[in-house]
Amino acid sequence: MAKYIALLRYMVIRSLQFRSELVIWTILDAIPFLVLFLIWIGMYQDQDTIRGYTLHQTINYYLLVILIGAISDIHFEEWRSDEIRNGKIDFFLIRPLSYIHEILWKDIGGKVTYIAMFLPIFLLFLGITASLNLGTFAFPLSRLVLFLPLLILAYLINFMIGLWIVLGTFWLEGSHGLQHFKWVTITLLSGSMLPLAFMPSWMSQIVHSLPLKYLYAVPIGVVQGTYQFGAVDAVYLSATVIGMFLFSRWLWSKAVYQYASVGG
Amino acid sequence: MYKHWHLFWFFRKVSLMKLMEYRTDFYFWMTVSVMWTTFNFFFFSLLINLNGTIGGWSRWELYALLGVFTMLDAFTWSFMAQNMWSYTGQIFSGKLSGVLVKPIDAQFAMMATETSYNNIPRFLIGLAAVAWSLRQLGITPDSISIILFITTFFFALLFIYSLWFTVATLAFWVEKLDNINEIVPAFRRMWQVPRTVYIGLSSTLFTVVLPLGLVSSLPTEILLHQLSGAWLSYFIVFSCLTFLVSRVFFKYSVKKYSSVGG
Numbered sequence: 015m016a017k018y019i020a021l022l023r024y025m026v027i028r029s030l031q032f033r034s035e036l037v038i039w040t041i042l043d044a045i046p047f048l049v050l051f052l053i054w055i056g057m058y059q060d061q062d063t064i065r066g067y068t069l070h071q072t073i074n075y076y077l078l079v080i081l082i083g084a085i086s087d088i089h090f091e092e093w094r095s096d097e098i099r100n101g102k103i104d105f106f107l108i109r110p111l112s113y114i115h116e117i118l119w120k121d122i123g124g125k126v127t128y129i130a131m132f133l134p135i136f137l138l139f140l141g142i143t144a145s146l147n148l149g150t151f152a153f154p155l156s157r158l159v160l161f162l163p164l165l166i167l168a169y170l171i172n173f174m175i176g177l178w179i180v181l182g183t184f185w186l187e188g189s190h191g192l193q194h195f196k197w198v199t200i201t202l203l204s205g206s207m208l209p210l211a212f213m214p215s216w217m218s219q220i221v222h223s224l225p226l227k228y229l230y231a232v233p234i235g236v237v238q239g240t241y242q243f244g245a246v247d248a249v250y251l252s253a254t255v256i257g258m259f260l261f262s263r264w265l266w267s268k269a270v271y272q273y274a275s276v277g278g
Numbered sequence: 279m280y281k282h283w284h285l286f287w288f289f290r291k292v293s294l295m296k297l298m299e300y301r302t303d304f305y306f307w308m309t310v311s312v313m314w315t316t317f318n319f320f321f322f323s324l325l326i327n328l329n330g331t332i333g334g335w336s337r338w339e340l341y342a343l344l345g346v347f348t349m350l351d352a353f354t355w356s357f358m359a360q361n362m363w364s365y366t367g368q369i370f371s372g373k374l375s376g377v378l379v380k381p382i383d384a385q386f387a388m389m390a391t392e393t394s395y396n397n398i399p400r401f402l403i404g405l406a407a408v409a410w411s412l413r414q415l416g417i418t419p420d421s422i423s424i425i426l427f428i429t430t431f432f433f434a435l436l437f438i439y440s441l442w443f444t445v446a447t448l449a450f451w452v453e454k455l456d457n458i459n460e461i462v463p464a465f466r467r468m469w470q471v472p473r474t475v476y477i478g479l480s481s482t483l484f485t486v487v488l489p490l491g492l493v494s495s496l497p498t499e500i501l502l503h504q505l506s507g508a509w510l511s512y513f514i515v516f517s518c519l520t521f522l523v524s525r526v527f528f529k530y531s532v533k534k535y536s537s538v539g540g
Contacts, residue, residue, distance in 0.1 A: 035457050042457070042464035049467045052475050057329045064328055194310045198317050207321060212328055 017111060018119045025123025036131040043083070044139060047076050051148070065211045071238065072209070073148045077140065078234045079206050084132045086168040086229065088176040090121050091193045095183040101275030114266055117180070118173065157237050164233040164243075167255055171229060174258040175200075181262075184269040205231025211240075225254040285382065286390050293393035307396040311355070315348055315400050318470070319407070333474035339502060340472065342411035346431070346501075347470050347494040348404030352397035353435055354466075360392035362442055362459050366449040374535060385528055389443070412501060419501050430497040430510060433517040434469075437493060438462070440520035443528070450531035469493035485509075489516055 029036070051073060058069040067075075094117060097103055106113040153161075179192045186192075201207050202217075204226040210218050221227050228251050235241025297304050322344060326337050335343065365388045368374040377387050412419065419427070442462040449458055468490035476484045476491045484491040492513045499505055 032456075034452075034455060038455070038457050038461065042460055045464050046467045049471055049475070052477070052480055053325065053332060053471060056333050056475050056477065057325075061329075191306055191310055194313065198313055202317070202320075208324060213324065214327070217324075 018115065021111075021116065021119040022123040022126070025120040026127050029124045029127040033127070033131060036128050037135070039128075040084075040132045040135045044080065044135075047080055050076055051143075055148075067209060067211060070148065073143060074238065075209050075234055077143065078237060079230055080139075081136065082165065082168065082230055082233055083206065084129060084136070085125070085165055086172050088121055088169075088172050090117060091176050091179045091196075094180040098180065098183040098273070101273075103273070104275050107270070107273075114177065114262070117177065121173065153237065157239070160236050160243055161233055164228065164236065167251060168229045168233060170255055171225070171258065172200075174255075174262050177262055178265060181265045181269045184272040200226060200229060203227075204229040205234065210235075225250065228254070281382065282386055282390075285386075289391050290393055293395065297395050304396060307394075308399055311352075311397050311400045312403065315403050318348070319344055333472040335472045335474065338411040338414040339498070342408050342415075342501060343472055343494055343498040344470070345404045345407030345409075345411060346498045347466075348407065349401050350404075350431070350434055350438070350469075350494060351466065352401035352404060354438055354463075355400075356394050356397045358389070358439055358442055359459075359463070360394055361389045362446050364388070364392060365443075366446050366459055369449040369535065370454055372536070374532075378532070378535075384532070385443070385525060389439070408498075408501065415502070417502065423500055423503070426505070426510075427497050427500045430500055430513070433514050434493045434497060437489075437513070437517040437520055440517065440524040444520070444524040447524070447528050447531050450534050465490055469495070486512075489513055 054069060054072050054076075057064065058072075062068060064072070103113060106116055175196055179196060182192055203221050203224055205221060206229070210221060210227075210231050213221065221231060228247075232241055232243065232247065236243050319341070322332070322340060323337075326332055326340055330336070332340055368377065368388075377384050380387055442459075445461050446459060449455065452458070468484055469492070471491075473481075473485050473491040473495035481491075489512070492509060496506075496510055496513055500510075
């Protein structure tokens with residue numbers, strides 16, 4: 015465990031070098047939501063509810079999307095893919111430390127710094143929306159107990175999808191396209207774009223049938239009290255994470271035989 | 279002037295030769311750009327299904343706006359993005375001297391070098407969306423509207439370019455900020471929606487102080503025969519001023535530049 019903590023610590027220190035960039039990312043990530051908030055404010059001007067959602071609930075929904083995204087999104091695909099494509103992972107293959115663990119712990123380290131930068135800005139944002147009577151959080155402890163594990167599982171699902179894209183580099187020339195495909199798919203089918211109630215029924219059914227709903231729609235539904243997380247969900251989510259984990263292991267075991275690098 | 283004209287087309291030719299060299303890359307990124315464009319239209323169609331209007335704009339008016347946004351976006355990614363990345367990269371790495379010593383305007387040289395042709399389908403989709411939406415609205419633009427539209431479209435591009443170049447020029451003043459070139463693209467969301475979405479303080483901020491909200495809306499309003507002469511004049515003047523600021527700021531900032539030897 016000590017070696018993983020060391021990796022995490024190293025990454026926290028390293029990412030602190032780029033703290034100005036992290037602050038800029040946080041602000042830039044909020045811009046689409048600012049525009050969305052303005053759109054929703056306009057749409058609610060002549061009605062109190064849209065499909066059962068008040069303006070307050072809708073804004074609250076997107077605030078939670080921002081929070082969940084900051085904690086569970088991953089962004090290592092591009093540079094890790096380049097690392098593999100350029101034959102720069104030999105070092106990791108001969109060390110008593112798995113490359114996958116290396117990716118995981120460094121990502122967590124970077125995330126710790128990002129969250130430390132993100133939270134004050136987010137709280138400021140939350141303060142502004144609350145002062146404008148637009149939206150804020152109500153976190154009953156019972157819901158928080160369920161929300162936190164869901165966040166961790168959402169991160170793991172995101173991590174493994176990202177890992178598949180990285181491992182895809184062992185076979186494919188460029189995996190950047192897969193990354194864009196991932197963004198579009200997750201945005202459409204996870205509930206980060208729209209609450210389930212706002213989707214057409216055919217789309218809502220697709221979202222309900224896929225595990226991507228556990229990234230945004232379900233955790234937010236749990237906090238807002240609009241989703242009852244039952245035993246079926248627990249089984250489905252566990253099976254998904256375990257299945258994804260086993261597939262990742264299998265993929266790595268095959269991928270490593272595809273690797274060739276230059277000497278020197 | 280002839281020299282600049284000749285060089286501009288020479289650089290386009292070089293970019294085309296590069297495209298021929300990496301054809302798979304071209305098809306690949308073309309697919310990605312079409313995917314995002316489709317996503318944008320789909321997302322706004324879902325939103326408008328809920329209410330019938332966004333900021334008072336009907337479905338087909340909004341699609342026309344999205345078409346204009348898509349065309350602007352195609353130009354932005356084709357002519358600006360790569361050049362901006364190269365510009366800030368050269369500042370951070372100390373390799374800008376190579377451009378500064380050339381017997382040609384440095385700003386022109388940096389901004390005319392690269393072109394990406396991946397966004398041609400995106401432009402065509404935008405154009406088709408505008409044409410189809412106008413047809414659905416029963417509007418046939420006359421020649422004056424088309425000329426005015428092209429003029430406003432040009433000034434919208436000039437505004438985006440000047441703003442982006444000014445922000446990128448900040449690279450002279452900061453130690454190292456890799457995402458400095460992400461700032462203006464992130465603000466694209468601001469001109470993806472009708473300007474009427476901005477109300478109260480946000481209206482003052484995004485249509486007057488920094489008129490991002492006018493970028494796509496004004497050209498679209500010309501086509502929809504809803505032109506506001508005052509807003510159009512304001513935007514044209516603002517775009518020209520932004521361009522001047524970008525040039526002055528660049529000339530001032532470049533004095534701070536120190537290169538590497540070798």
